[in-house]
Amino acid sequence: MTSNERVIDVTDLRRVYGDDRRGSFEAVRGVSFSVGRGELFALLGTNGAGKTSTLELLEGLAAPAGGRVRVLGHDPYRARDQVRPRIGVMLQEGGFPAELDVAETVRLWAGCTSGARPVDEALDMVGLGARRRVRVKQLSGGEKRRLDLALALLGRPEVLFLDEPTTGLDAEGRRDTWELVRRLRDEGTTVLLTTHYLEEAEALADRLAILHEGRIAAEGRVDEVVAAQPSHIAFELPDGYHLGDLPPLGQLGVSGHDIAGRLVRLRTDELQRAATGLLVWARDAGVELRRLDVRGASLEEAFLRIAQDAKRGTGQPGDDRAKEMAA
Structure with a gap:
């Protein structure tokens, strides 16, 4: 870790969807890790490995079925009022009013955010300054992801959660986002991201964990994980x-x-x-x-070996099926 201060501390974290009557699925099965201040930590894994399920517990969007999670020293679910103003969250998909333009959307969000950045500053950070008068429904998929990121950065967060932040971006947009995330980290922001792009994790992460069937299969610095292959x-x-x-x-x-x-x-x-x-x-x-x-040896080798192990196993329903069970 880049700091002795544990900004994120997770111990034996568990998440279960469904119930005994309809059947349950344990998506997160005893996950433990910590992230220091100013560190960028990446969560990797095959589809359904539990990345988003873990991230949502850290963001305070649900209570864990077991274990302990602390963000900035607080339980993010029970002490939401103390944690939420200090974190930024970029979900896999954002829901925006289609008829508002980009600037109106950010202005609306800023009205609910303490100490929000100026609208133009937030849009310029993600390269949407020239699109401020365009309606949300006219944005490309990649531009909507940039708008998601702008909203996550509005409150100048101490901790930034990014769930698949560059999905839908072209190569230039992905590189620009990487540079922005690096700059935020260098300025002291703690970042936890999930990604399917291994080159993204290699380029950005100080440390990472590879999830498999709700458990951590490998963890450490990129070079440490690679050296094991x-x-x-x-x-x-x-x-x-x-x-x-x-x-x-x-x-x-x-x-x-x-x-x-x-x-x-x-x-x-x-x-x-x-x-x-x-x-x-x-x-x-x-x-x-x-x-x-x-x-x-490469990070791809490490990831593919874990993915191959998953195929040889009994399989897993994944987060999407689990959420359907819980509905």
């Missing part, structure tokens, strides 16, 4: 050679391998050692390793 070397066996003709894989630091036809894929925690040994062998044997692909 093996690197890979793939190549095509030269004509006339077999896997047994290679140097002993254990001596190369290879921890596992797969072979499909002539294509070999090696897994290793010692990429330089394995790649060097393999290339020296190829040089001495006078052969070319075609389709050679050497790549280090």
Whole structure:
């Protein structure tokens, strides 16, 4: 964490949809983590992993079924009046009056916000200054997401919750949003975001957690989570050679391998050692390793491994189905 002060503190958090009569589903199953002041923490996970369900509990939109959550030292559900003025919330989808223009929408929201920024300042921050007189119903999906973000920033929040903040944005809009979020963090705002874009988490997060079936499957700095995954070397066996003709894989630091036809894929925690040994062998044997692909461990590898584990499991109904059960 960037500060010793725990701005967000979550212990054994649980959320259940439904009831005993109609059937229940536990969407969040004992999640624990903390976020320091001025830190950006990302929640990743497959669809239905519990990201939004967790975020809503932190935002004070529902009471947990079990466990403890504190935001700025308070229970965000029971002490909403003490927490809400100090946080900003960007939901997955915002509901705006379609006939109001952009500036009118922000002005309406500002009337309910203590110490709100000037309307033009909020719109300029998210690149909507030139669209201030456009009706909400005429905005693109990406522009509506920018308007959502402007409203979340109106109250100059100490803690900012962002649920899929760049969904629907084009590449330029996504990069602009990243720069804005970085600037807010550098100015001391604590940010907790959910995202499906792994490059977004890699670019922004100080730390992250990957959720799977309502539990944290991996947590830490990006480099720590990545380091827990093996690197890979793939190549095509030269004509006339077999896997047994290679140097002993254990001596190369290879921890596992797969072979499909002539294509070999090696897994290793010692990429330089394995790649060097393999290339020296190829040089001495006078052969070319075609389709050679050497790549280090990545956040994508970590995420995909957890996603694959989920597919091999019994499956999960996900947040949307759970909410239907609770309706």
